[in-house]
Amino acid sequence: MSKTYLENIYVENFRNLAESKIEFSKNINCISGNNGNGKTNLLEAIYYSIYKKSFRKNTKEDLIYKSDNENYFVLKTNFYKEGKKFNHSMKIRDNEKQIYVNNQKNKRLEKIKSVPINPYDSHLFYANKKMRRDLIDNFISDYDSIYKKSLSHFSKALRSRNSIIQKYIGPESEFLRQIKVYDEIIAENGQVLIKKRYEFIKELNPILEQTFKEIFREPIDLKIIYESKFSKDVNKSEIYNFYQSDISKDRMVKSTRRGIHLDDINILLNNKYCHEYGSIGQQKVSFLSLLFSYVGYLQTHEKITPILLIDDISGELDSLCLDNLLKYLERKQVQVFITTANEEFAKRLNNILGSKHYVIDQGNITELH
Ligand SMILES: Nc1ncnc2c1ncn2[C@@H]1O[C@H](COP(=O)(O)OP(=O)(O)OP(=O)(O)O)[C@@H](O)[C@H]1O
Numbered sequence: 001m002s003k004t005y006l007e008n009i010y011v012e013n014f015r016n017l018a019e020s021k022i023e024f025s026k027n028i029n030c031i032s033g034n035n036g037n038g039k040t041n042l043l044e045a046i047y048y049s050i051y052k053k054s055f056r057k058n059t060k061e062d063l064i065y066k067s068d069n070e071n072y073f074v075l076k077t078n079f080y081k082e083g084k085k086f087n088h089s090m091k092i093r094d095n096e097k098q099i100y101v102n103n104q105k106n107k108r109l110e111k112i113k114s115v116p117i118n119p120y121d122s123h124l125f126y127a128n129k130k131m132r133r134d135l136i137d138n139f140i141s142d143y144d145s146i147y148k149k150s151l152s153h154f155s156k157a158l159r160s161r162n163s164i165i166q167k168y169i170g171p172e173s174e175f176l177r178q179i180k181v182y183d184e185i186i187a188e189n190g191q192v193l194i195k196k197r198y199e200f201i202k203e204l205n206p207i208l209e210q211t212f213k214e215i216f217r218e219p220i221d222l223k224i225i226y227e228s229k230f231s232k233d234v235n236k237s238e239i240y241n242f243y244q245s246d247i248s249k250d251r252m253v254k255s256t257r258r259g260i261h262l263d264d265i266n267i268l269l270n271n272k273y274c275h276e277y278g279s280i281g282q283q284k285v286s287f288l289s290l291l292f293s294y295v296g297y298l299q300t301h302e303k304i305t306p307i308l309l310i311d312d313i314s315g316e317l318d319s320l321c322l323d324n325l326l327k328y329l330e331r332k333q334v335q336v337f338i339t340t341a342n343e344e345f346a347k348r349l350n351n352i353l354g355s356k357h358y359v360i361d362q363g364n365i366t367e368l369h
């Protein structure tokens with residue numbers, strides 16, 4: 001399997017980054033610099049070039065360099081995928097996106113995968129059920145277009161269902177007729193989501209266990225579970241009947257109280273919930289293992305080599321884990337961008353054969369030789 005990697009990027013007016021073109025290593029790229037100098041911004045620019053959106057919640061205007069006279073940013077990237085070179089070029093204004101792929105206007109972006117890894121998301125993951133569901137939905141949607149489509153139809157139908165539950169005024173029979181239409185869409189697409197979530201989690205578990213042992217070497221059983229009202233083999237009519245029962249109670253609370261949209265995904269440590277039983281450190285490494293195991297899943301099951309964007313991991317792990325992680329990354333044969341504000345860690349990254357090292361100082365990016 002030949003590697004997918006980013007050869008270079010040109011940035012102009014993106015956040016605080018100075019206009020520059022940067023050549024990357026196809027192996028490990030270390031981006032070091034003090035806090036608030038632009039390390040995460042560079043990862044964000046790379047992510048944006050791949051997905052045409054940010055991994056942070058923000059608007060286009062937030063991404064444009066703040067000044068009195070700039071109202072656009074430009075990102076130009078050259079990628080290699082399956083031995084072929086191609087480029088993405090985008091000029092984004094407040095109200096307009098100009099996208100070129102291989103110099104042709106308005107073509108679809110080449111399908112490249114990237115996995116952003118940020119230890120700070122661990123807190124949100126354990127605190128917020130929706131975050132957990134979104135993470136798994138994003139994982140599966142990124143490689144499975146059928147799942148992505150089903151999720152979109154499902155979510156749209158659920159929103160419409162909730163909207164008429166809240167606002168409908170008129171004959172009861174018409175209300176029930178409309179709910180039926182949405183419940184049919186929910187059942188049809190929900191069945192796809194349930195089946196694919198169960199399958200994904202089943203395949204992910206052995207990789208998760210292995211990754212956790214490889215990097216973190218903890219003598220603990222780690223597992224991810226999907227908690228749903230429904231079994232893997234549920235059929236459409238069961239789902240439909242479930243949503244159709246007790247509509248009057250949904251009406252009373254003005255929302256769809258139960259169903260697939262409230263399913264959960266949890267990490268278990270020695271068969272207990274990680275967020276209740278694990279130490280803060282164990283919660284973080286379990287979460288990171290989950291992200292790294294997804295990378296393993298993409299490689300082994302989907303034959304995809306994603307580009308890893310690892311943001312500031314050094315403060316989170318002890319020195320043995322960091323060494324294991326570096327060995328793991330070298331073995332993985334993926335392109336990695338890893339940021340750090342820790343000079344010691346930067347030096348260790350520097351010693352890896354074939355790695356490149358950049359320093360960011362107030363948005364100015366310099367390659368160290
Ligand atoms: N649109 C923008 N225009 C100019 N500067 C911006 C813009 N958006 C963010 N910044 C600046 O970018 C800097 C933050 O960059 P970034 O988040 O990449 O830092 P970092 O190097 O990752 O820091 P840390 O180590 O603390 O995570 C801040 O100084 C912020 O004010």
Ligand SMILES: [Mg+2]
Nearest residue numbers: 039040311312
């Ligand atoms: Mg940062």
